[in-house]
Amino acid sequence: MAKPLVKYCGMKRAEDIAYAVELGVDYIGVILVAETPRGITLEHAAKLRQIIPSHVKMVTVVRNADASFIQSLIAQVKPDYIQFHGDETPEFCAQFKYPFWKAIAVKNKQETAAVAAEFYAASALVFDAWSDQGSGGHGVQFDWSFMPEKKENNTQLIGLAGGLTAGNVQDALPLFEQGIIDFIDVSSGTEARGAAQVKGEKSKEQMSLFMRNLRG
Numbered sequence: 001m002a003k004p005l006v007k008y009c010g011m012k013r014a015e016d017i018a019y020a021v022e023l024g025v026d027y028i029g030v031i032l033v034a035e036t037p038r039g040i041t042l043e044h045a046a047k048l049r050q051i052i053p054s055h056v057k058m059v060t061v062v063r064n065a066d067a068s069f070i071q072s073l074i075a076q077v078k079p080d081y082i083q084f085h086g087d088e089t090p091e092f093c094a095q096f097k098y099p100f101w102k103a104i105a106v107k108n109k110q111e112t113a114a115v116a117a118e119f120y121a122a123s124a125l126v127f128d129a130w131s132d133q134g135s136g137g138h139g140v141q142f143d144w145s146f147m148p149e150k151k152e153n154n155t156q157l158i159g160l161a162g163g164l165t166a167g168n169v170q171d172a173l174p175l176f177e178q179g180i181i182d183f184i185d186v187s188s189g190t191e192a193r194g195a196a197q198v199k200g201e202k203s204k205e206q207m208s209l210f211m212r213n214l215r216g
Contacts, residue, residue: 003215004176005183007059007159008190008207010038014051016202020190021056023211026183028052029059029083032073037199038187045077059083059101070096081123090118099123103161105130106142113148122156126185129162141168147180161185166209173214186210 008020009029017028030048033039040048045060052058057080060073064086073082074096083101084093093100101124106112116125127147129140141163150158160172164186175181190210192203 004173004181005157006211006214007183007185008187008202009059009061009161009185010187010191010200011048011202012038012040012044012200013202014048016207017048017051019202019204019207021053023208024215025056025211027057027059027185029061029185029187031061032065032069033061033063033085042072042076045073045079049077049079057081061085061103064088067092067095074098083126085126085128090121093119094121101126101159103128106146106162109146109148112146116148120154120156124157124159124183126159126161127181128185144172144175147175150180157182159183159185161187163189164210165189166206166213169210169214184214 005026007027007029008025011017011028011030020028030040030045031038032042032045049058059081060077060079061083062085070082081099081101083103085103093102100122102119102122103126104112104115106127107130119125129142158181160175160181164172164184166189169184172184190202190207191197191199192206
């Protein structure tokens with residue numbers, strides 16, 4: 001039986017990426033947002049790019065960056081996808097003529113579907129929890145019933161993010177089986193639990209347990 005694709009995000013260390021690849025992830029995500037604990041520089045991202053094998057796709061996450069930064073990102077890092085995770089408009093995201101994903105902060109079902117429809121040009125949409133501190137990275141799970149139904153003629157990949165851990169990821173499998181999502185996007189859920197957690201430093205135990213609980 002088919003299983004969801006998997007993106008491990010918020011990666012900062014080469015050894016964590018190597019282990020994620022060994023576990024069979026489909027996407028490696030790095031965060032290029034300076035004010036976040038999981039954020040890295042363009043130079044760091046370019047170095048990590050060199051160790052990601054071609055069969056695993058690199059996704060660089062940005063939030064409300066200006067156009068010149070995006071152009072530098074494309075030139076220096078050459079990711080497979082740019083994930084826009086802020087208040088970017090569809091026009092802003094599409095202007096670079098570069099494959100992109102768009103994160104959608106989920107507030108309610110009606111608004112979520114309306115916003116998602118505006119980003120028809122995105123290669124993928126990632127549905128994440130809304131917070132007054134900004135979407136993503138807070139380990140918060142949203143009401144999955146707010147996920148819009150995927151239209152049959154829509155070729156976009158649909159991802160689920162927000163508060164996913166090894167302990168609850170199996171609960172998301174029905175969304176995949178119903179054709180609502182294509183991939184799982186996890187960041188804090190692959191870090192150590194409790195006081196041992198260091199944002200951006202992954203735990204081999206949690207990384208492997210997450211994949212085992214998701215794919216068996």
